[in-house]
Amino acid sequence: MLVLAAAILALLLRPAGREGLAPLPAGLPATLELGMASAPGGAAAMRETAPFAYRYQYLAGGPADGWTTWEPDGEFVTSYIRESRTSGMTPVFTYYVLQQSVSGDGSEQARVARGLADATTMDAYLRSIELFFERAGQAGGTVILHVEPDLWGFGHQIANGDDAARVAVAMPAATGQPSNLAGLARSIVALRDRLAPGVLLAYSLSNWGTGHDFTYGHFTDAEVRVLAESEATFYRSLGVSFDLVFAEFADRDAGYKQFVENDRGASWWDATDFGQHAAYIETFGKRTQLRAMLWQIPYGNTLMAAMDNTRGHYQDNRVEWLLGEQNAAHLRRYADAGVIALLFGRGADGATDARDSQADGVTNTRATDANALPSLTADDDGGYFRSRAAAYYQAALPLR
Secondary structure, eight states: OHHHHHHHHHHHTSOOOOOOOOOOOTTSOSBOEEEEEOOTTOHHHHHHHOOOSEEEEEEEOOTTTSGGGTSGGGHHHHHHHHHHHHTTOEEEEEEEOTGGGOOSOSOHHHHHHHHHHOHHHHHHHHHHHHHHHHHHHHHOSOEEEEEOTTHHHHHHHHHTSSOGGGSBOOOOGGGOOOSBHHHHHHHHHHHHHHHOTTEEEEEEOOSSTTSSOGGGOOOOHHHHHHHHHHHHHHHHTTOSOOSEEEEOSOSSOHHHHHHTSOOTTTTOOOHHHHHHHHHHHHHHHHHHTOEEEEEEEOOOOSSBTTOSSSTTOOOOSHHHHHHSTTOHHHHHHHHHTTEEEEEEOOSSTTSOOSSOTTOOOSOOOOOSSSOOBOOSSSSTTTTHHHHHHHHHTTSOOBOO
C-alpha cells in the first residue's frame, strides 16, 4: 500500500488531464446496446427476446483441440459470423487461446509466461490468429475480436511496472517485431490491418493487473484514479492502437463467489463500488481514447424466487443495477464514462444463466432473502434478465 500511496501523491502533484471521451468507433450504434453470450444456433432465440445488437462466443483451446478444429479449416468463425448477420447482430469473439496452448501445471501467470517464452507456442499462436483474420476478412463487415482477456493483466504483473517491453516474448523472426509483449500486440494489429480491416480489436482492461484487485473493490477515489492511470500507461507502452476496450465486473455471480469460492461476500458491490468502477473505466478511456464495452456481466439477481444460491441460481445485483426499473441514472453514468455496450454472460458452469442450463424447468423455491417474485420463464435466473432487456429496448439510451 505504500507504493499506491506514493503513486497517489505523484498524481495529485501532476496537472489534471483534459482528455474527453473518444469518438464512437465507425459503424457501431449511437445508442447504448445490449448483447449476450450465445452459442452456435442461439441467435434466433436471442432476437425473439429483444433486438440485441451483439452476441459473443469464446474462441479457445490449444493446437490439438482448439477452435481451429471445431469446423474444418477454421470455418467455425465463418459460420458464427453468418448466423449473427442473418439475425441482425454484430458477432463478437473472445480470443482465449494462449493459456490453453501451454502444457504442464502452475499458476495462470506462470503458464502465460511459459507460453510467451516458447518459440513453438508463439509460432502456433500467431498462425491460429492469422487464420481467424483470414476467415473474418473473407466474411467481411464488422466483427469484434476481444484479444486474450487475461494476457494483458498477467503481462502487467510480469513486467513489474507499466512497460510492456519488459515482458519477454519469443516472437518469430518473420514478424520483424521486437521480442516482447509490445511486439506481439503490434503483430496482431498488423495481421488485422492486412487481412481483415473490418475487424475491431478490443483490448482487455484488467481488474487486477496492477496487483490491486478491483473485483473486491473498496478503494478511495484517488486510488481508483491511480490504478486506472497505471493500466493506461501499460496499454500505451504497447505502441499500437486498439479500437475498443473490454472491461468487466467479475466473471461470475457474487453469490457464486460467496457460496462456491467462499469469498464471504467480498465481491458484492454497493453504490460506491459501482461509482468507482465507472470512474475507473472513464479515466482509462480518456487516457487511451478508447470507448468501452462491459463484458461477461453476471446474470444473477436478488428478486426472483428462483435465486436461492444453489447451482445455476446464484444471486447478484449487476442486472438490477444496470437494467432495473428506476435505474436509468445508473446506465447514464456508465454511458458518460464511455461505455457503449453491455454484454451479459456467465464465466463458469454452475453460475447463473439466462436460459434453463440446469434443465430444472420453472423454479420457484422458498425465498432466501427478499427474492419472492415467481419465475417468468424456465430460465435459471427466473426470466428476469430477458424481461428487463426487452423493457430496455422500449427506449434505448442515446450515447453522447
